[in-house]
Amino acid sequence: MRRRVVMTGMGAVTPVGHSVAATFAALLEGTSGVDRITHFDARTFPTTFAAEVKNFDLAEFVPDAARFKKCGSNTRFALAAAQMALADADFRGVDRGRVGVYLGAGEGSEDFDTVISGVGMATTDGRAVDHGAFARAAVAMLDGEREAELEMNTSAGHLADEFELLGPNYTCLTACAASAQALGEAAAMIRHGDADAMLAGGAHSMIHPFGVTGFNLLTALSTHNADPKKASRPFDLTRTGFVLGEGAGMIVLEEYEHARKRGATIYAELTGYGTTGDAYRMTDPHPAARGAGKCMAAAIADAGIRPDQIGYVNAHGTSTQANDESETTGIKMALGAAAYTTPVSSIKSMLGHLIAAGGVVELMVAVLAMRQGVVPPTINYETPDPACDLDYVPNFARQVAGVRHVLSNSFGFGGQNIALVASKMA
Amino acid sequence: MVFTGLGVLSPVGSDPAAFYAALLAGVSGVRPIAAFAVPTLPCRLAGEVQGYDGKKFLPAGNRDARKGLNKMARTVQFGFTTAVKAWEDAGGPLKGQIDPFRFGVEYGCVMVATETEDLAAGAKATTTGRPHSVDYAAWGTTGLGLVPPQWMLKYLPNMPACHASIYADAQGPNNTITAGDAASLLALGEAFRIVQRDLADAFLVGGCDSRINPVSYSRHTTFQELTRRNDLGDAAVQPFGLNRSGTVLGEGAAVFVAEELTAAQKRGVRIDGELVGFASGFDRGLTGTVLASVLRSALKEAGIAPADVDHVNANAGGFARLDAWEAKAIHAVFGGTTDVYAPKAQLGATGAASGLLELAASVLALKHGTLPGTRNAAEVDPALGVRVVTAPRPVAKPYAVKINATPMGQCAAAVVRRWDS
Incomplete structure (x- = not known):
């Protein structure tokens, strides 16, 4: 029997809160983190808004925060989220030689x-x-x-250094799928015995002039400057693109017996991981959701459950025309008839798109939804799209009873598809 | 997991045979930089791939692939065209079917710098020659629109894996590891684990990097441990050397086709070698203890003892502290009696490509029976306790160990075995 992997600690820094609890509470209220860009003067850019992390001070989370002043905001967010996750898991006394780090993390801010x-x-x-x-x-x-800190392996390196984590130290960057992929591969390392626990997640900020320039040129960003809080509207007929967000999320993944023996609190078991490549185009998802549907089905099969046992889907739901339609198609492929009766929501409507860090925050939120019996809404859902005909939990959080398994999707530019299933402990 | 195809692009040769022959002959790819004029930079040497033309690596009839090169930065072109060569070397789609959903792609690739030409029109419209000064209002209204629309896609690190997957119709797991100089060896390890858990039969596993362009070279000049001994020319990079003075940047790519053994046998393809052990870790403070335990774990998975190893293929590249750290761990595990080979002397530090490009040297050595010597190793630092092989010699044992690492402490080790059917 394969080793089981459970989640024993979580931490997050997001545009709506500096902790997992604050973030989840804000999401249930339908709070948007989107506002005018303050990191640089974007007033004349095609897009003038984003979901920024507000009033963040690393000194509240780690001693001697000045040491990290040349790091990118990705690393600073990562340090805070990791500190919270490890404190939450109460990792005192654990052998750090058998604990690794796996991040889906981006670059520091390039010097525009x-x-x-x-x-x-x-x-x-x-x-x-x-x-x-x-x-x-x-x-x-x-x-x-500063230039050294731009390199993509530095966030994971700083976490390992700061928290004495000597196991495998990986960083991947598969665009918007990265931190979900990091969680899946980190869990696989624990199952294989390469580590007893992994600090896994992601950190990213592309709210800088190069990032906004690049996405604006690809016409991927919403330009709804008149009303930024309404700009991210996943699955709505009038959606016009995604909204950039930033932040970090970290989950402590741990081998089940290791967690049980030390009496750790277990949030959920990471039961399913599906990973495929579209092998189709650089930015467009496959229109028939070939890769996305297959990866959701693979994650559900990996969890050893039936598709109709999924009680909630946290969608990738970027608010682009192409993603939301093909993802809807993929959910129907994977869930069959149950797709129409399963709540599906996109918290990107409130957080924006955390790019590499999106997947991990979304999985945490899905787990808390399962534990607390309430799913966050898709806000700004006003005009149904005939091509997107599932139950997207419009505008208001919803009580749900008896959810035992949740599915979280993440799809990257370049065709990397990741689906994760988390389950209540039996 | 066995190796069934190989593509190589390097400062000393652009196919496996030329690469291996140059390594054996002691040819150095370290030369004065030709790509652009750098009279004022402290390090003016590099291991360049000179005269690279991506089109020459692609099938003449495949117009889509050739046209696609325009959307790729040099690093991405390196990774893509080398994948095409590896896939051809493994027989390609003609030699037996691979289930597309069980055909994965794993790459090591890191920051890809923008080409300055893409930004020239926008920069001219928004700057006045003052350092650090850009007119943001003008950039938003005018400058941004002067940048090519697909600009960002030329530079995303997951693009080599994306283009390779499209070319080979590989719809299985697809990941890009961005862990600096350890990236492509870590990618190989992850592919190995995915095959072990029976989620894929075959992988394109690659690494690619090109930093000898104005933006990357300027950036790396400010923080990499680069030699200032321009006067030494092709003798400048001295792995484990008593007078080592830093490294030079290199560029290149290597892509292996790696397959689960029975799948490869079913396809009836040539087998070049086998990956039999892998481990990785983070050597906090570079004490050497974690790298030593990583080496022991990889040997343990391979089921062998240190004495079974023909040579250790080292990360060393003339780094003051990192070479000493690596030597300490090698000494702790192997004593001073196992030969150590360091290809960076001939290639420079090829970044995300280095893990697999350097591994290719060992796979070819085990296959063909002769290990190249380490160049520029006449004066090895005696305090390091490693026995550096300085001249070609016959391979005596069936195993080699590859080490790669970053200055922060990310480290990985792979054990490969000669294929004896």
Whole structure:
């Protein structure tokens, strides 16, 4: 029999709260974290809003926070979420040599001002760039410590260093699927015996000029500047794109006997993990949801349950035309007739899209929904889309009884599909 | 899990045969940077892939693939075209069917820098020559719109794996590990575990990196441990050297086709070697104790003792502290009696590509029977307690161990075995 993997600690920093409890409470209230961008002057950008983390101070979470001042906000969010998750799991006395870290995490904030001003100095005609002149200018302007922190392995490295976690140390970046994939692979490591516990999750912020520029150019972002809180409207007919969010989420995954022996509180068991690739296009999901449907079905099969036993689906639900329609198709493929009677909601309507960090926060929320018997809504759901015809829990949280299994989806640009199933402990 | 196909792109050769021949001959890929003029940078050497033209690696008839190169940064092109060569080397789709849902892709790839040309028009419209100064209002109204629409997609680290999956119709698990210089060896380990839990029969496992461009090179100049001994030229990178002075950046890619043994045998394809053990960890404070235990775990999974190992293929690249750390762990596990080989002397530090590109050297050595010597290793630091192999010699035992690591402490070890049918 395979080793069982349970969740014994959770921590999060999100646009609506600096803890898991605060985040979940805000989501049940239907609170939107979306507002005007304050991280930089975005007033003339095609999109002027995002879901930012507000009033965050790392010093509330770790001693000597000044040590991390050159880190990206991804690492600072990660440190806070990890501290909360490990405290929640009460990890005192646990052998840290058998505990690893697996993050789906992005880059630190790229130095837009340096790169753009440097390119400006090295071009005369706006086409050709004198590379030597750029290098001269850039090296003079760049701060080496900040540049080192841009690299994507640094968040996981800092967590391992700060919390003395000496097991496998992985970082993956499969766009919007990354932290869900991190959880799935971290659980697999525990099952295989590579670790007894893993701190797994993600951290990301793309609310910087390059991030907004890139997504605006792809026309993936909503440009509903007149009313930002209404901009993220998953599954609604009038949806126009996603809203950038930022933050971090961390879950302590632990081998069941290891957790039981030390008397840990167990939130849920991570029972199912499905992972597929669309092998279709760079940004568009497969229209028949070939990969997405297959990965949900694989996660349900991995959990050893029937599709109609899923009591709640936390959707990827990005509020783009393509995702919400193909995801709906995929849920029907995987759940069959039960798709129409299972509540499906997208908390991206409130949190925006945390990109690499999205999946882990969404799984936590799904687990709390199962434990507390109440699912968060999809807000801004006003005009039904005939192509999206499931029960999206519109606008108000809903009591649900007897949910024993929940499904959480995450799909990345590039075609990486991840589905996770969490279950109440039998 | 066995290796059934290999694609290699490196500073010393752009196919496995040329790569292996150059390693044996002691050819160095470390040269003055040719890609752009860098008279003022402290390190002006690199291991470049010179004269790379992605189209030459793609089938002449596949116009979609050739056209697709325009949407890829150099790093992504490296990863994609090398996957195409590996897949061809393994017989491709012609040689037996693989269930697309049991065909996965695992890559190591890290930050991919923007090409400055993509930003030139926007920068000109929004800057006035003052450092750190950009007119944000102008960027929002004008500059942003002067950037190519698909700009971001050229640079996402998961794009090599995405393009490879589309090309080979690999619809199974698909992941991109971004753990710095350990990335592609960690990716190999993850593919190994996925095959072990019977979720895939075959994988494209790759690593790719190219940092010899203006943005990456400028960034890395500010924080990497790069040598300033430009005067030494191709002798500048001295793994475990008494006078080691840092490394140089290299670039390249390696992609293995890795298959579950019975699936490979059913397809009737050539087998180049086998992965038999893997472990990874985080050596906090670089004490050497975690790397030593990672090495022991990998050997344990392989079911062998240190004495069964022909050579250790090291991460060492002339790093002051990291080479010493690695040597300490190797000494703790193997004593001073196992040969250590360090390919970075010839390739430079190829970042996310390094794990698999360097592993390819050992797989080829075990297969063909001769281990290359480590270049620039005439004066090894005697305090390190490692026996560095300095000249080609016959392979004496069936196993090799590959180590990769980051300066932060992420580390991984893989054990490969010669294939003896």
